[in-house]
Amino acid sequence: xxxxxxxxxxxxxxxxxxxxxxxxxxxxxxxxxxxxxxxxxxxxxxxxxxxxxxxxxxxxxxxxxxxxxxxxxxxxxxxxxxxxxxxxxxxxxxxxxxxxxxxxxxxxxxxxxxxxxxxxxxxxxxxxxxxxxxxxxxxxxxxxxxxxxxxxxxxxxxxxxxxxxxxxxxxxxxxxxxxxxxxxxxxxxxxxxxxxxxxxxxxxxxxxxxxxxxxxxxxxxxxxxxxxxxxxxxxxxxxxxxxxxxxxxxxxxxxxxxxxxxxx
Ligand SMILES: [Zn+2]
Numbered sequence: 001x002x003x004x005x006x007x008x009x010x011x012x013x014x015x016x017x018x019x020x021x022x023x024x025x026x027x028x029x030x031x032x033x034x035x036x037x038x039x040x041x042x043x044x045x046x047x048x049x050x051x052x053x054x055x056x057x058x059x060x061x062x063x064x065x066x067x068x069x070x071x072x073x074x075x076x077x078x079x080x081x082x083x084x085x086x087x088x089x090x091x092x093x094x095x096x097x098x099x100x101x102x103x104x105x106x107x108x109x110x111x112x113x114x115x116x117x118x119x120x121x122x123x124x125x126x127x128x129x130x131x132x133x134x135x136x137x138x139x140x141x142x143x144x145x146x147x148x149x150x151x152x153x154x155x156x157x158x159x160x161x162x163x164x165x166x167x168x169x170x171x172x173x174x175x176x177x178x179x180x181x182x183x184x185x186x187x188x189x190x191x192x193x194x195x196x197x198x199x200x201x202x203x204x205x206x207x208x209x210x211x212x213x214x215x216x217x218x219x220x221x222x223x224x225x226x227x228x229x230x231x232x233x234x235x236x237x238x239x240x241x242x243x244x245x246x247x248x249x250x251x252x253x254x255x256x257x258x259x260x261x262x263x264x
Contacts (some may be wrong), residue, residue, distance in 0.1 A: 012211030030233030032219040039089035040051040044217040050081020057240040059211040061116040069152040070110035070129040076109035158192035
């Protein structure tokens with residue numbers, strides 16, 4: 001149960017993610033930099049030692065959402081949180097996909113994995129339904145992915161409507177705008193708000209990746225993002241390679257106007 005928003009910027013991107021969980025679930029650990037020698041990565045750790053959002057030293061980023069609209073065919077024996085750590089050091093989309101196929105996914109519950117590859121100016125999504133996996137390619141434009149234990153497709157449509165409405169704001173696409181969106185409540189459709197307050201289920205955290213100016217910042221707030229008093233945890237690292245290739249920069253310049261996400 002989550003919302004992921006991707007916004008490309010001239011020199012990088014923003015990724016924001018609300019994570020909605022049962023309130024009883026133990027909380028996560030703040031983001032930290034993990035150094036594997038050949039690769040560095042930054043991410044928060046969930047209570048089972050995995051993660052739902054991460055980026056590496058090349059600004060390649062991953063987020064993972066539960067796929068609730070796919071039926072569960074087999075009981076979980078391995079947590080979805082271990083998928084991202086297994087491929088976070090990948091240096092391109094191909095190596096990320098190879099690392100994903102090497103994972104024993106049989107008893108991992110259905111998920112959607114989003115990969116952001118600034119050097120290739122593309123975004124990819126891999127879905128896993130406990131039988132097979134599918135890959136979708138997205139261009140380097142704004143996009144959003146939503147899940148809800150009530151219905152992923154209804155959540156996608158409801159949050160997509162709010163996104164469209166807010167896209168008319170003068171500051172649309174700015175970091176402040178993204179944060180405001182993820183802290184918003186939908187008066188027309190409260191259960192499908194970005195910031196969730198339902199019986200037993202709440203938005204338990206807001207996480208953010210900002211890739212800009214030769215560095216990546218990973219921010220984490222534990223609790224409902226609408227609460228202004230939350231303590232902010234942040235870990236940062238320098239980007240080793242230039243985040244955008246010249247081709248990607250020129251492509252990006254033509255996409256500078258704000259583009260609404262696909263909500264299909
Ligand atoms: Zn709220």
